[in-house]
Amino acid sequence: MKIKLGVMFGGKSVEHEISIISAIQAIGYINKEKYEVIPIYITKGNEFYVGEDIGKIESYTNLGNLLKNSQRVVPVKDGNKVNLIKYPQKMFQKGVYDYIDIAFPVVHGTNVEDGTLQGYLNMLDIPFVGCDVISSAVGMDKYVMKTVLKDNNIPVLDCRLFSGKEYDSDSDLVADEIEKAIGYPVIVKPVNLGSSIGISKAENREKLLQALDTAFSYASKVLVERAIENLKEINCSVLGDYEAAEASECEEPVNSGEILDFEQKYIGDSSAKGTKGGAKASGSKGMATLKRKIPADISPEQRDIIRKMAVDAFKCLGCNGVSRIDFMMDTVTGEIWLNEINTIPGSLSFYLWEPLGVPYTELLDKMIALALKRERENENITYAFDSNVLQGVKLGGGAKGAKGSKV
Secondary structure, eight states, X not given: OOEEEEEEEEOSSTTHHHHHHHHHHHHTTSOTTTEEEEEEEEOTTOOEXXXXXXXXXXXXXXXXXXXXXXXXXXXXXXXXXXXXXESSOOTTSXXXXXXXXXXXXXXXXXXXXXXXXXXXXXXXXXXXXXXXXHHHHHHHOHHHXXXXXXXXXXOOOOEEEEEHHHHHHOXXXXXXXXXXXXXXXXXEEETTOOTTTTOEEESSHHHHHHHXXXXXXXXXXXXXXXXXXXXXXXXXXXXXXXXXXEEEEEEEEXXXXXXXXXXXXXXXXXXXXXXXXXXXXXXXXXXXSOOEESSOSOOHHHHHHHHHHHHHHHHHTTOOEEEEEEEEEETTTXXXXXXXXXXXXXXXXXXXXXXXXXXXXXXXXXXXXHHHHHXXXXXXXXXXXXXXXXXXXXXXXXXXXXXXXXX
């Protein structure tokens, strides 16, 4: 009997559309002999939809029509599975659409990749692919991630963190602090977004204030760090869990400007081939048309350093499944810093594994196996503690009587 695999994507995130592409691309490669795939689309209003056309990329050109012809559902735990209950329920209609045995979130950005969806799946008590709640949350918050890695001797750039309230109160004071602590040029980025959204480089005060305005429009907290003048970006994927992990081949994104922006990552040449109807994507181009060198143009020694650092960071953060870790290199000094981790990377970084002889279908199989391994380990943990603490407790007359009482 096949395992029912619910592939979840979308959600309330600025990276919503990229998630749709990543998920439907992955669906085309999942081993259909082992798994019965149920695509589950999460709207920007956090509603779950299933249906015949949910797993077809061309259906999303008319979202209203897609939802009209699809079924909204509510996941409900039922023993060792999760039922997808039709909502709203209608008279004389079967209430259960289907069920899933394991969830596979292919989501990007805040409110989904940051531990929110993972926590929901935990509450449903269903195994799910990828990082757990803590590693997802830490990986999404660039400042928290930096502090954890720095404490574990993994090199990251020093940075400053500012809140929207600080900036609104006195933008010039924030700019003064940045100029004094870091100087120019600087990189300004939202603390919890990916896909290069809201990121800007500033070489002077005018551009700095513009960059801060942009970043704060996407997040309540903004991170500022110095810009590497002689920058080479290197990315490396890691597959595994806290016990054992391995690194992929390294890639070097090739960008026309100084910062690889959203358009270069995901739009590029409009003539590029897409993924239609859940079919397999062409070649190893990954998400869309991003130009990249695989392997990266670095020395064998630099490759070894980056791959080891990627595995160390992955295990340090307690990651699971596949992540992509992005590095910055100063081409003059040779210094290398870890920039950020993507706990659910675009295209699940399959194109970084193919050069090492790991096809996409096998990569997905390994990710699912790691999720099931974690579930087996969690079954051995005790989550209940019997006590008589509630016996004899009296809280008095309502909420007022309970004030100040201690158990």
